[in-house]
Amino acid sequence: MEQNMTTLIMIFGATGDLAKRKLFPSLYRLFERGRIANRFAVIGVARRPLSNDQFQQSVKDSVTSALGAKQNLDQFASHFYYQSHDVTDSNSYIALKKLADEIDTHNHLEGNRIFYLAMAPEFFGSIALHLKADGLTNVKGYKRLVIEKPFGHDLESAKELNEQIRTAFSEEEIYRIDHYLGKEMVRNIEVIRFANAIFEPLWNNRYISNIQITSSETLGVEERGRYYESSGALRDMLQNHMMQIVALLAMEPPISLTTKEIRLEKVRVFRSLRTIKGEAVNDYFVRGQYGEGEIDQKKVPKYRDEPMVNNESNTETFVAGKVMIDNFRWAGVPFYIRTGKRMETKSTKIVIQFKDIPMNLYYRPEKELSPNLLVIHIQPEEGITLHLNAKKAGSHLDAQEVKLSFSNTGTYAMNTPEGYEKLLFDCMRGDATNFTHWDEVAYSWAFVDEISKVWDQTKGDFPNYDAGTMGPKAADELLEKDGFFWWPINNLDVDNCR
Ligand SMILES: NC(=O)C1=CN([C@@H]2O[C@H](COP(=O)(O)OP(=O)(O)OC[C@H]3O[C@@H](n4cnc5c(N)ncnc54)[C@H](OP(=O)(O)O)[C@@H]3O)[C@@H](O)[C@H]2O)C=CC1
Numbered sequence: 001m002e003q004n005m006t007t008l009i010m011i012f013g014a015t016g017d018l019a020k021r022k023l024f025p026s027l028y029r030l031f032e033r034g035r036i037a038n039r040f041a042v043i044g045v046a047r048r049p050l051s052n053d054q055f056q057q058s059v060k061d062s063v064t065s066a067l068g069a070k071q072n073l074d075q076f077a078s079h080f081y082y083q084s085h086d087v088t089d090s091n092s093y094i095a096l097k098k099l100a101d102e103i104d105t106h107n108h109l110e111g112n113r114i115f116y117l118a119m120a121p122e123f124f125g126s127i128a129l130h131l132k133a134d135g136l137t138n139v140k141g142y143k144r145l146v147i148e149k150p151f152g153h154d155l156e157s158a159k160e161l162n163e164q165i166r167t168a169f170s171e172e173e174i175y176r177i178d179h180y181l182g183k184e185m186v187r188n189i190e191v192i193r194f195a196n197a198i199f200e201p202l203w204n205n206r207y208i209s210n211i212q213i214t215s216s217e218t219l220g221v222e223e224r225g226r227y228y229e230s231s232g233a234l235r236d237m238l239q240n241h242m243m244q245i246v247a248l249l250a251m252e253p254p255i256s257l258t259t260k261e262i263r264l265e266k267v268r269v270f271r272s273l274r275t276i277k278g279e280a281v282n283d284y285f286v287r288g289q290y291g292e293g294e295i296d297q298k299k300v301p302k303y304r305d306e307p308m309v310n311n312e313s314n315t316e317t318f319v320a321g322k323v324m325i326d327n328f329r330w331a332g333v334p335f336y337i338r339t340g341k342r343m344e345t346k347s348t349k350i351v352i353q354f355k356d357i358p359m360n361l362y363y364r365p366e367k368e369l370s371p372n373l374l375v376i377h378i379q380p381e382e383g384i385t386l387h388l389n390a391k392k393a394g395s396h397l398d399a400q401e402v403k404l405s406f407s408n409t410g411t412y413a414m415n416t417p418e419g420y421e422k423l424l425f426d427c428m429r430g431d432a433t434n435f436t437h438w439d440e441v442a443y444s445w446a447f448v449d450e451i452s453k454v455w456d457q458t459k460g461d462f463p464n465y466d467a468g469t470m471g472p473k474a475a476d477e478l479l480e481k482d483g484f485f486w487w488p489i490n491n492l493d494v495d496n497c498r
C-alpha cells in the first residue's frame with residue numbers, strides 16, 4: 001500500500017452541507033495530527049462565485065463550528081483554492097484543469113489527484129466522463145475517484161452509473177464511500193471476531209440464536225425532503241450501511257487482511273442472501289412512516305408535513321427486516337435489522353444473542369436464565385458489553401445477569417475520530433478495504449430491489465408510528481412470530497453495568 005500523502009483533492013460540491021460538516025473538519029484533523037504533510041492542496045468546486053479568501057474563510061468557519069477554536073487555522077486554510085464551476089458546463093473543466101495543473105506544479109504535488117464527488121448523485125456520471133475527456137485525469141501520479149452515496153437508485157441505475165465512471169477510472173481507482181465503514185466500532189467488528197478465541201468458535205448457527213442491528217435516529221428528514229422522497233429508509237440506510245454491517249458480521253475469516261480478500265468474503269455473504277420477493281416481502285420486511293410526536297419534549301411534525309415532502313407520501317422513514325443468510329454457518333439464524341428517522345433515541349447497536357444453555361440449574365423453575373448477549377455499541381457510545389450470568393452475591397446459588405463492559409471513550413479518554421477522517425486518510429494511502437466494491441453494491445441492490453418493487457406498487461398504511469417511538473408495532477411482531485423480541489437498546493448502555 002502506498003503511503004504517499006502528497007495530493008491534490010478536488011471537492012465537487014465544496015459549498016454544500018457534507019463538505020462543511022464533515023470533509024473540511026476531517027481534513028483539518030488529519031492536518032492537525034500531522035497525517036497530511038504540507039504538500040497537499042484542495043480545490044473546492046461549486047457554482048456560486050467565491051474568491052479564494054471567501055472560500056478559505058468558509059473552511060475556517062466550518063472547522064471552528066465542528067471542532068471549536070483551533071490552532072494553525074490560517075495555515076491549514078492556505079491550502080484551499082476555489083473554482084466557480086457548473087459541472088454541467090463543458091467549458092468549465094478546461095479552466096479547472098488549468099488551475100489544477102498550476103497548483104500541482106507550484107506545490108510539487110507529483111500529479112496525485114483525488115476527485116471527491118460531494119454533490120447530488122445525478123451529476124456523478126457526467127463529472128467522471130468530463131474529468132477524463134478534458135484531461136483532468138491525465139496525470140503522472142495516481143488518480144482516485146471518491147463517490148458519495150447513493151450509488152444509483154436501483155440495480156439498473158447503479159449499473160449505468162458504474163459504466164460511466166468505469167470509462168474514466170478503473171475499479172481499483174474508485175472509492176465508493178460508506179461512512180459507516182469509517183466508524184471505529186464498525187471497523188472493530190472484524191477484530192472482535194477474528195482476534196478472540198472465545199468468540200470465533202461460537203460464531204455460527206450452533207450457538208447464536210439471532211442477531212439484531214438497530215440504527216435509530218431522532219432527526220427527521222431536515223432539509224433533505226426532496227432526496228428522501230425518492231429514497232426512503234430502504235435505499236438511504238438499509239441498502240448500504242445496514243447491509244455492510246450484516247456482511248462484516250457474517251463473513252468468513254479472510255485468508256489475509258488485504259482489501260481483495262476481505263471484499264471477496266463480504267461478496268460471498270451477499271451471494272448467500274436469501275432473496276425475498278413477491279408476497280414474501282411483507283413476511284420478512286416491515287415499513288413505517290412517522291406521524292407527529294414528541295422528541296426531547298418538543299413537538300415535531302409528521303413526515304408528510306416536512307418541507308418538500310408530498311402530503312400523501314408513500315415513502316418509508318422506517319424499515320425493519322429479517323435477513324437470512326443461506327450458507328452452512330448461518331442457516332436458520334435470523335439477522336434482524338431496523339433503521340428509521342424520528343425514533344426514540346439516536347443509537348446504532350448490534351446485539352448478538354446466544355442460544356440458551358440446555359438446562360437451567362440455577363434459577364427457580366419460574367424464572368428464566370438470561371441469554372448471553374454480546375452487544376457492540378457503535379454510536380453514540382463506543383464499546384462492547386458481554387452479558388453473562390453469575391452468582392448473586394449473598395445468595396445460595398441464585399444466578400443474576402452481570403455485564404462486562406469495554407468502553408472505547410472511557411479507555412482512551414478521547415473522542416474517536418470521525419468516520420470521514422479515517423476514510424479520507426485511507427483513500428490517500430490507497431487503502432480501499434473500507435470502501436465498497438462494485439460487486440457488493442450490485443448484490444445489495446438486487447436484494448433491495450425486490451423489496452422496493454413490492455412497496456412501490458402498494459400503498460403503505462401511513463403514518464404508522466409516532467415520532468419519538470421505536471417504530472411501528474409490526475416491527476415488534478416480526479420478531480414475536482419467531483419467539484424473539486428487540487432488546488431495548490436504551491437498557492444496553494455500555495456504562496450501564498451492574
Ligand atoms: N450531508 C450529509 O450529511 C450527507 C451527504 N451525503 C451525500 O453527499 C452528497 C452531497 O450532499 P450535501 O452536501 O448534503 O448536498 P448539498 O445540497 O448541501 O450540496 C450540494 C453542493 O453541490 C453544489 N452544486 C449543485 N449543483 C451544482 C452544479 N451544477 N455545478 C457545480 N456545483 C453544484 C452546490 O453548490 P452551489 O449551489 O454553489 O453550486 C453545493 O456545494 C450527496 O450525494 C449526498 O447524498 C451522504 C451522507 C451524508
Ligand SMILES: O=C1O[C@H](COP(=O)(O)O)[C@@H](O)[C@H](O)[C@H]1O
Nearest residue numbers: 149179215217219236237348379
Ligand atoms: O447516510 C446517511 O446517514 C445518516 C446517519 O448517519 P450517522 O453517522 O449519523 O448514523 C442519515 O441521517 C442519512 O439520512 C443517511 O443519508
